[in-house]
Amino acid sequence: MSTNKKKPYGTAAITGALSIASYIVLFSNIDSVMDYFTKGGYYAAFPIMTALYFSFIHGTFASSVISLIGLEPAKSGH
Amino acid sequence: MKKIIFLVVAALMFFGMASSAFAAGGPPSDVKKGVFTELDASERTVVFEPEDGGEAVTLKLGEEVIPEDIELNKKVMVSMGHEGEEEVITSASVMFLGMTMDKVIALLIVGLIGGLLSGFIGSGGAFVLTPAMMSLGAPGAVAVASNMCHKFPKAMVGSYKRYRYGQVDLKLGLVMAVTAIIGVQIGVRVQKMILNTWGPAGSDLYVSIAFVVILITVGTYVFWDAWRLSKKGAEIETPKLAKAMQKIKIPPMMNFPKAGVRLSFWVTVPVGLATGMLAATIAVGGFIGVPGMIYVIGATAMVASATELLIAFIMGLWGSIQWAISGLVDIRLTLLILAASLFGVQLGALGTTYVKDYTIKVVMGAVMLIVMVSRGAKIPIYMNELGLASVSEGSQSILEAVSFWALVAALATAGGIITVAMIKGIIKDRAKDDEAGKEAVGAKA
Numbered sequence: 277m278s279t280n281k282k283k284p285y286g287t288a289a290i291t292g293a294l295s296i297a298s299y300i301v302l303f304s305n306i307d308s309v310m311d312y313f314t315k316g317g318y319y320a321a322f323p324i325m326t327a328l329y330f331s332f333i334h335g336t337f338a339s340s341v342i343s344l345i346g347l348e349p350a351k352s353g354h
Numbered sequence: 355m356k357k358i359i360f361l362v363v364a365a366l367m368f369f370g371m372a373s374s375a376f377a378a379g380g381p382p383s384d385v386k387k388g389v390f391t392e393l394d395a396s397e398r399t400v401v402f403e404p405e406d407g408g409e410a411v412t413l414k415l416g417e418e419v420i421p422e423d424i425e426l427n428k429k430v431m432v433s434m435g436h437e438g439e440e441e442v443i444t445s446a447s448v449m450f451l452g453m454t455m456d457k458v459i460a461l462l463i464v465g466l467i468g469g470l471l472s473g474f475i476g477s478g479g480a481f482v483l484t485p486a487m488m489s490l491g492a493p494g495a496v497a498v499a500s501n502m503c504h505k506f507p508k509a510m511v512g513s514y515k516r517y518r519y520g521q522v523d524l525k526l527g528l529v530m531a532v533t534a535i536i537g538v539q540i541g542v543r544v545q546k547m548i549l550n551t552w553g554p555a556g557s558d559l560y561v562s563i564a565f566v567v568i569l570i571t572v573g574t575y576v577f578w579d580a581w582r583l584s585k586k587g588a589e590i591e592t593p594k595l596a597k598a599m600q601k602i603k604i605p606p607m608m609n610f611p612k613a614g615v616r617l618s619f620w621v622t623v624p625v626g627l628a629t630g631m632l633a634a635t636i637a638v639g640g641f642i643g644v645p646g647m648i649y650v651i652g653a654t655a656m657v658a659s660a661t662e663l664l665i666a667f668i669m670g671l672w673g674s675i676q677w678a679i680s681g682l683v684d685i686r687l688t689l690l691i692l693a694a695s696l697f698g699v700q701l702g703a704l705g706t707t708y709v710k711d712y713t714i715k716v717v718m719g720a721v722m723l724i725v726m727v728s729r730g731a732k733i734p735i736y737m738n739e740l741g742l743a744s745v746s747e748g749s750q751s752i753l754e755a756v757s758f759w760a761l762v763a764a765l766a767t768a769g770g771i772i773t774v775a776m777i778k779g780i781i782k783d784r785a786k787d788d789e790a791g792k793e794a795v796g797a798k799a
Contacts, residue, residue, distance in 0.1 A: 299689070306686065310450060314387075314429070315405075316681030323503055323683040324674055330692055331507030338697040339515075342704065349519055349707040350783045 288340035295334045302326070385495070386432045387449070387681065395421040400443070402432065405681075416442035431493055450684050451491035460490065461687065462694040465504075467769045469695030473512045473702020474772050475718045476662030477640020479695070480505060481725050482761045484637060487687055489758070498637070499677035500687040506670030508695045513663035515703035521656050523612035526647070527664030529619065530626040534639060534669055537630020545634060555739035562733050565636050569726035572645050577719025583712040596652030613653035613661070625650050633669060636729075640666065641722055648715075655714040656706060705772050708779025713771075721768050728760035 302309055313322045391410065392401040398415040415421060416437055428448050435444035451457070464486045468479030480501055487497035516522050549557040583591065596615075604618045625646035633639030640662045647658035677683055706714065731753045737743040738750070745753070 299693070302689065303686070309685065310429075313683065313685050314449070314681040316679055319681070320675060320678030323678045323685050323688065324671075326685060327503050327507045327674070327688055327692065328510075330689055331511055331696065334693065335507070335511040335696045335700070338511075338700055342697070342700055347701070347704055347780075349704055350779060351787060 284340040284343055288337060288344055291333050291337035291340065295330070295337045298330065298333060386434065387429065388432070389429060390424055390426050390446075393421060393424050393426060400424060405429070414440060414442045416444045419443055419446060431495070447493040448491075449493060449496055449682075450686070453686060457490050458690055460486065461690040464765070465691035465694035466698040467765045468691070469508060469512075469698020469700075470702040470705075470772055471698075471717075471721065471765070471768045472508060472663070472666075472695070473515070473699035474659070474705050474768075475640070475702075475714055475721070476644050476659035477638055477666060478721055478768070479508075480637045482765055483691065485758075485761060492684060492687065495680075496682050496684050497687075499674075499680070499682035500684045501637075501691075502670055502677055503674040503683045503685075504688045504691045504695065506667050506674050507692060508699050509663045509666035509670055511696055512699040512703050513660065513667055515700050516660035516663060516706065519660075519703065519707055521612070521660035521706065522664055523610050523653065523657055523661045524664065525608070526610045526613050526622070526651070526653065526657075527661045527668075529608070529622050530629065530643065530647070530661070531665045531668040533623050533626025534630035534633065534643070534665055535672060537627035537632075537639075538634045538669065538673075539630075540627065541631035541634025544631070552740070555736050559733065559736040559740060561635055562729050562736060564632075565729035566726050566733065568632065568636075569641065569722045569729070572641065573719050573722030573726060575649075575719075576645055576715050577723065580712040580715035580719055583715070584710075592652050593649045595649050599650055600652060610651070610653070613647070613651065613657050615652045617651065622651060629665065630669070639669065641718075644718060655711045655718075659706070659714050659718075660703075701776075702772060705776040705779075708783060709775045713775050717768055717771050720771065721764050724760055724764035724767060728757045728764065731757040731760065 312319055313326070386402070386404060388402050388404040390400045391403055394400070398421060399412050400415065401410050402413050403410040413432075413434075415424075416435060424446060425448050429450060430446050431449050432443050433445045434441055436442070464483055468483050471478040483501045483504075484494075484497045487500060488494055492500065513522055513527075517524070545557060545560075548560045552559075579593075599621045600615060600617050602618045602621060604620050606619045607616060608619050608622075609616045625643070628646060629639040629643035632642045640659075643665060644655070644658045644662045647653045647661060648655055651658075653661065674683070734743055734745045735750050735753055738745040
């Protein structure tokens with residue numbers, strides 16, 4: 277019954293802190309962020325890269341939280 | 355030989371993405387972006403400073419524009435048209451809505467359930483996220499752009515998870531994505547042609563009819579198939595159409611190992627094209643892509659829905675680049691939805707490991723049929739606008755309410771079925787695990 281897998285406490289703490297910090301930095305400077313991100317043309321890289329950045333950091337955070345609350349994929353296949 | 359074909363397909367896809375990213379596509383090109391600095395309500399004129407640094411100009415408001423709705427010193431999107439000889443503003447909307455706590459909470463909730471649905475059935479979310487953002491006050495183009503920019507990272511995370519669970523057929527996903535991108539181009543052109551011929555109401559009517567016809571036929575079939583399989587107790591069965599398709603031996607033949615099929619590349623083409631065309635028309639290509647992969651190609655619902663996430667990632671990235679080049683992505687909306695949907699999509703993906711194959715079909719069929727009701731309710735409204743039918747204002751507001759609440763019902767139903775199926779699966783899995791543990795202890799003793 278017991279899982280041998282180590283719980284990802286460290287990953288959750290680091291990515292969680294990074295994710296929250298990134299959200300705070302971005303939203304506290306939202307006026308200039310919106311200004312640059314909506315200029316179009318080559319500035320398109322800003323929203324795309326930001327979305328990718330958050331998907332890695334926040335995605336890893338979400339994954340570790342899900343694992344920490346005990347939700348793991350089924351062991352027996354269906 | 356196989357590797358060469360695969361490389362050619364990959365190169366084609368890259369070329370297609372790169373060239374289409376700059377081609378005329380989804381984003382509107384006939385709108386001006388800038389700021390209103392002065393308003394003369396009696397003369398119905400505004401001073402408009404274009405964003406690109408051009409000189410400020412005085413523009414006249416068209417008949418449909420109400421001067422009280424004009425907001426000064428905020429970034430706006432302006433559409434121009436003609437009234438007689440004169441060029442006038444036909445519509446002006448504030449590009450980026452003011453954010454309040456209730457809007458943030460609404461975005462997080464819709465994001466979470468939309469993500470759950472995407473992770474589970476491979477698509478969905480867009481059909482409710484875009485209207486949700488519009489009802490919060492975002493202009494249509496900004497809502498589509500912001501949704502698209504949240505879709506590709508969400509689909510990336512979802513497809514990665516499901517790849518780890520061994521459910522994604524990478525090769526099938528890449529091949530389908532190439533044809534889907536071509537399908538989007540065809541879909542966009544058809545849309546533009548209809549828009550030019552019958553105007554916005556005609557275009558809305560076309561989209562709604564496409565929605566209803568496709569969702570009612572495909573949704574009913576998927577639902578019926580799931581019900582039949584659950585009654586029979588049979589989990590997976592290769593559909594007759596897929597068996598017939600696998601007999602077609604026109605080269606190049608391709609092996610799709612995870613889907614467990616070998617078939618002609620040409621069989622995948624119509625499925626990919628239809629996925630792209632539907633994505634360009636109703637923004638949810640997966641409603642054709644997933645059933646197409648199940649019933650035409652012969653993949654299981656598990657593999658089809660997982661592979662759809664890969665297709666959604668590729669198409670979403672391509673679309674996002676286009677919309678971002680037009681400067682229409684509201685990153686606040688994108689990131690707020692993403693904050694919740696990255697949890698949702700991984701929970702949905704995890705849920706698939708606990709359910710039977712037909713459960714995915716049940717959720718997909720149910721969602722398609724309820725969304726069909728939502729869109730169908732709008733048909734009389736568009737027909738009224740086109741003068742093809744007469745619908746009173748009271749009936750119109752009832753139909754609007756039906757349309758909105760059907761979307762809420764679709765999300766709630768999907769969220770409910772997935773959660774219940776997942777909890778049941780987890781309990782069953784843990785009971786099995788416990789039994790196995792006891793047996794092992796017994797054997798040792």
